[in-house]
Structures are given as C-alpha cells and as structure tokens.
Amino acid sequence: MSKNLKPILSLQQFILKQEVKNLYRQIFRAIREVPDKQYQDELKDWTRREFRQNSHHTDEISIKMYLQYGQKCLRTLENNIGLAK
Numbered sequence: 001m002s003k004n005l006k007p008i009l010s011l012q013q014f015i016l017k018q019e020v021k022n023l024y025r026q027i028f029r030a031i032r033e034v035p036d037k038q039y040q041d042e043l044k045d046w047t048r049r050e051f052r053q054n055s056h057h058t059d060e061i062s063i064k065m066y067l068q069y070g071q072k073c074l075r076t077l078e079n080n081i082g083l084a085k
Contacts, residue, residue: 016063023070033081
C-alpha cells in the first residue's frame with residue numbers, strides 16, 4: 001500500500017472543495033478583463049497567495065467564511081472592472 005493515500009472526503013467536504021475551485025476559476029476569469037497587464041499580474045499573485053495561505057483550513061465553517069470573503073472580493077473586482085470600461 002502506498003503511504004501517500006489521500007483521505008476520503010465527505011460529501012460536504014467534496015462540495016466545498018468544488019466551490020473553492022470554481023471561485024478560483026471565476027476570479028481568474030475576471031482578472032483577464034482587467035485592462036492593465038501589470039495590475040493583472042499583481043491580482044493573480046495576490047489571488048494565488050491568498051488561496052495558498054488559507055489552504056490549510058479544514059473546518060467547514062472557516063471554509064464557508066473564506067468562500068463568502070472570496071465571493072465578495074470577486075463582486076468588488078467585477079464592479080470595478082465594469083466601472084473602468
């Protein structure tokens with residue numbers, strides 16, 4: 001048997017993981033709409049750093065809280081992009 005087996009996720013954990021992945025993708029899609037290339041790079045670095053810094057969380061309540069924070073950041077980014085166009 002391999003020592004690198006990943007733990008089996010519960011249904012709720014699996015759903016939360018998919019929500020996190022979807023949020024990450026949505027943020028990167030929104031970043032592509034930013035007109036300034038340098039600002040795009042900064043936003044990408046910030047996004048990666050935030051997701052990595054919070055990847056250790058396993059508590060469902062914490063994950064949901066960070067998902068809400070990420071969704072709020074995404075809405076703010078989308079609103080600012082809309083104003084810039």
